[in-house]
Amino acid sequence: MNKLISIDEARSLIERGTTLSFAGPEAALDQLPHGRWIAGTIPYFMLPEGGAVITDGHVFATELSQLGEVTFESYAADQLAGISANAPDHGFALTIIPAGGDCHRRFAAEAADYPATFVKPPVGWIAGVHLSDLGKVTPKVYDGRTGTKFEDRAVVAYVHLPAGKQLSIEIVNLFEPDDGDVLQFDQVGSVTRSCRVNGEPTDFAAYIRGRGMEGGQLPLVGDYAGAYVNVSLQDVGERDVAMYAPVFPGVQYRFAKPVGDYTTAFRERLAKQSFEGAAMTCNCILNFVFGELEGKRIGGVGGPVTFGEIAYQLLNQTLVVVRVN
Amino acid sequence: MIRSTTIGMTVPDRNSPCWVRLANGGFARLKTNHLGAKMLAKRIERSADPPATKAFEIYSFFVKWEPSLREELAQLSSL
Helix, strand or coil: CEEEEEHHHHHHHHHCCCCEEEEECHHHHCCCCCCCEEEEECCEEEECCEEEECCCCEEEEEECHHHCEEEEEEECHHHCHHHHHCCCCCEEEEEEEECCCHHHHHHHHHHHHCCCCCCCCEEEEEECCCHHHCCCCCCCEEECCCCEEECCCEEEEEEECCCCCCEEEEEECCCCECCCCCEECCCCEEEECEEEECCEEEEHHHHHHHHCCCCCCCCEEEEECCEEEEECEEEECCCCEEEEEEECCCCEEEEECCCCCHHHHHHHHHHHCCCCCEEEEEEEHHHHHHCCCECCCCCCCCEEEECCEEECEEECCCEEEEEEC | CCEECCCCCEECCCCCHHHHHHHCCHHHHCCCCCHHHHHHHHHHHHCCCCHHHHHHHHHHHHHHHHHHCHHHHCCHHHC
């Protein structure tokens, strides 16, 4: 199950002992009874009928019971390596982290280097808020066993897959690097002042403004041995550039080529993407906003539209698909 | 011990020299569409860990994802 349901339906599922992951507005999640679930706040969704903003009365439910045995855990910011380390040998760690806190910052910077990341992978998303509430309301995650909600803690549902079941973690990234300058960074960081452009030390903020990229519609695209991993611009200040994910030394970045029409581009890409056995998907709020996806159908399977996506590590402006077959 | 896949490809023993070859640059030449393999290749390239540590990490990755890495397993002897 990956669909929007009423609070009463969610309550009924929980009371029957179903294991679930929820996404929804805080006012809705607050009404759920204790049980076998985790959740994160977000009011944005891609649904079969189109992109939607849900502010009350419903939650998006991802049922985990049918995938295998599920256990739960939560982690503070200094414990995040445990997300992968404690994951089952055959399975995955469905992880939800609230945006803006130490957990978010540390996971973004460190997850790619946790010892077990690539053999016991985290997947999931970053919880957020309605964009009109930015700075006024904090994102939350929930441990349904106690009904506790956290502003700065990672909640994890460990899905133990039965023998014979195969996990696939895939991404759909509309962005490709342009043919222009190669940008590199000497330090891990999501706020930076300088970079090297084609090897030359450069004021990063001035460079971005010089290229007219300060609006943030186009991310940097890092080349990970042929996999494209985006880093989206959050704010280009006078001196510092803030990004929604860190840049890493040793990775070559270029700005992305423009995407003409997100709806068409997603439809074309998702028509080629298998959703057989889809366990969960999530897409990025920046795609939703810049692509003006509210009310538009793009295909695929429904899921939350989030403040960051997790597939092994933190991603930006990317659709993540987790499948079990 | 050799681990067998359903089509007969095998994950070489953890002491096979292929893992050190991969750790010393061979992994970057692997042709793959597997997202995790690409990301791990970059991590191995960036890492300051000793080759033996990298080699075991690559071996563990192939054991974990063996059913998804049949084409990659076929390349190991040539990397």
